[in-house]
Amino acid sequence: MAVIGILGHGTVGSGVAEVLLRNGNGIEKKTGTVLTIKKIFDRNSFPDLPYSHLFTRDISEVLDDPEIDIVVETMGGLEPAYSYTKRALESGKFVVTSNKELVAEYGPLLQKIAHQHHVEYFYEASVGGGIPIIRPLRQCLAANNIYEITGILNGTTNFILTEMRKKGKDFETALSEAQARGYAERDPSADICGFDAQRKIAILSSIAFGQKVLYTDINAEGISRITKEDMLSAEELGYVIKLVAHATRMGDGIYAMVSPIMLPLSHPLADVEDVFNAVLVRGDAIGDVLFYGRGAGKYPTASAVIGDIIEAANYQPNGNGTAAMQDEVSATVLEPDHFMFLYKFFLRLKTKDAEGFKKEVSASLPDARVHIFKNPLLDGEAGVLTGARSESELQGIRDTLASLDNTITVLSVFKVSE
C-alpha cells in the first residue's frame, strides 16, 4: 500500500491519475501493491472529473502530509519543481518524475539528497516516454562495459523529419503540422534546436558511463536548417536524415553530441518514424540492443511513471543496487576539435559543369565519391561523400570544394553514419 501525491495535472499528470484509476486492480493483482492517490496539486481545479475532490492549490497539503509516501512530479521546468522535489525528498518521500529538464540539471544532486534520506529519485519517464530504458540500463545491463549509446530521443523532430521525407513538405509546413497535432509547443525551440535530446543523452550517458555528463557540455545542433532538397538528396543516395543523439567513450573522456545525421536505410534507427523514439545501446557483453516505442504522449509517459511508482512502493533501503548517477565529478566531455571521432561527410553543392566538377573533386579529394543528382528538383546539383574525417578537418574540405572552378555554392553539409 502506497499513498501518492501528484504535482501538476497537465498531460502526464492527468495520464498518471487516469491509468492508476483504470488499471489499479490489475496492478494490485500483478504486483500485490495497492496504489492510492490522496492529493493532486494544481493551480486549476477540475470540477467535472470523477476525482475532483483530490485537487488542492496548497502545496503543503502534499509535501507536509506524512501519509503521502510518493510524490509524482509532472510539473516540468526547473522551478518550483526543484524546490518541491527537494522538500519532498528531505521529508523522506520518494519522488517519481517525468521532468527531463530537472533531471538533466539537478538529477545527480537530487539523487544524492534522496539517498541521504533513505529514499530514491526515480526518472524512467524523463527519457524515451514509455520505453523502458533507464531501468534496463541501470539494472539489466549493469554487467556490461557500455561504450556507445545512439538514439532518436525527440519525437517532435522525428515527426517533422518524417513529414518532410514522406510528404515532401518543407520544414515550416511540417512544423505547423506538428503544432496542429499538439506534438510541438507554440515555442518549439527546445525540440527543434536539439535541447530536449541534449538533456536526454546527458541523462542516459551519465547512467551508462557512471560519470556525471553535463548537458551543457554536449554540442547540440537542431533541424531547422534542413530543407526538403536535403531530404531528396539523401533519399537518392539511399539515406535518411535523422536527428541523432550520440555518446561514446573515448579513452577517459566522452564524446557526445546531438546532430542531424544521414543514416543508411539499413541502419537500425533509419526505420524509426513519426513520434517514435529508439535507443541503441552497445555493450561488451550484450553487443547491440535496441529499445523502441512511443517517446512521448500522455499514456506512454504515464506507463513509465507508474512503473517507477510501483518500484518506489516496494523499495527497501539499501536494497536497490542499481547504477546511480554520479554527483561528485563531472565527466570530461571532449571538444569537437580535440576528439578523433571520424565521420564521413556529405556536402550538397550547386555546380556549373557536373562532369568537370567530378574531375576536379577526384583530383583534390581522391577518396571522395561524387554523385550527380538525377531528381529534376536537384537539377545542377552534386553530392560529395568524403572519406572518414574528424570534424576539425571538415572546414578544410568545405573550403577546398567551395574553391573549385565548377562549384557555384555549397548548399548543405551533413555527417554520415555507416
Added chain:
Amino acid sequence: MAVIGILGHGTVGSGVAEVLLRNGNGIEKKTGTVLTIKKIFDRNSFPDLPYSHLFTRDISEVLDDPEIDIVVETMGGLEPAYSYTKRALESGKFVVTSNKELVAEYGPLLQKIAHQHHVEYFYEASVGGGIPIIRPLRQCLAANNIYEITGILNGTTNFILTEMRKKGKDFETALSEAQARGYAERDPSADICGFDAQRKIAILSSIAFGQKVLYTDINAEGISRITKEDMLSAEELGYVIKLVAHATRMGDGIYAMVSPIMLPLSHPLADVEDVFNAVLVRGDAIGDVLFYGRGAGKYPTASAVIGDIIEAANYQPNGNGTAAMQDEVSATVLEPDHFMFLYKFFLRLKTKDAEGFKKEVSASLPDARVHIFKNPLLDGEAGVLTGARSESELQGIRDTLASLDNTITVLSVFKVSE
C-alpha cells in the same frame, strides 16, 4: 557483497564467469556490489583456466555451502537442474537461471518455493538472451493492461530463414550452415520444430497476462516445411516469412501459437535478421514497445544472468513488488477451432492456365486476391491472398481452391500478418 556458485560451465556458465572476472570492478563501481564466485560445479575440470581452482564435481560443495548466497543454474534441461534448483531455494539461496526448459515447465512452482523461503528465482536469461524483456515486463510495464505479445524468439530458426531468403539456400543447406556455425544443435528439433519458441512465449505470456500459460497448450509449428520457393513467392509479394511466437488475450482466454508467418516488409519484426531476436509488446498505456538484440550466445546471455545476479545480491525480502508468474490456476489457452482470431492466408498453387485460374478464384472466393508470379523459378504458379478468416475456415478454402479446374496442386499455405 554476494557469494556465487555456478552450476554448469558450458557456453553460458563460462560466459558468466568470464564477464564477472572481467567487469567485476566496473559492476562494483556502478552498483556498489562485490560479486565473488566461490565454486563452479561441472563434470569436467578446466586446468588451464585462471580460475581452475574453483571447480568441483561435488554438488554439495555448492548447495550445502552456507556462504554461497546465489546459485547460477546454467546446466539446461530438466534434471538434475530441477532438483538442484529446488534444493538451493529450500536452503534459502537465490537461483538465477538461463534454462528456458526448466522455467517453462516448473517456473511458477520454483518461484513459489522461492517465496516460501524468502528468496527469488530469477530467469531474465531464459527468454531473448541478453535482451532485457522479463524485468521490463514485470516492472516497467506493470501499469499496463498488456493484450498482445509478438516475437521472434528463436535465433537459430531466424538465422536459417535469413540464409534462405538472402542467399536462396534451401532449408537443409541453411540448417547445415547454422550447425557449422554452432547456432544449431546436432539434434536441431527443439529449434526448428518451434519448441524453443513455444516455451519462451509461454514464459512471456504467463508474466504479461498474470496467468499460468502451459507451453504444452500452445500450438507450435516449425520451419522445416518452408522451401526456397516459398521465400521467393513471399518476396515477390512484398513479404518475408518469419517464425513468429504470438500471444493475445481473447476475453478470459488466451490465444497463443508459434508458426511461420508472412510479415509485410513494413512490419516491425520484418527487419529482424540472422540470430537476432525481438519482442513487440502492446499495452493499453504504452502502445507498442519493441525490444531487440542478440537472443542467444555466450556473452549476451551472461549479460542477462549477471543483471539478475545483481538484483539477487541486493534483494530485500517483501520488497520486490514485481509481477510474479501464477502457479495456482492455468490459463485457458483457446483451441484453434474455437477462437475467432482472424488472419489472411496465403496459398501458393501450381496452376494450368493462369488467367483461367484467376477467373475461377474471383467467382468462388470474391474477396481473395490472385497473383501470377513473374519470377521464372515460380513458373506456372499463382498465389492467393484470402480475406480475413479464422483458422477453422482455412480447410474449406484450401478444398475450394484445390478443386478448381485450373488448379494442379496446392503447394503451400501460410498465415499472413498485416
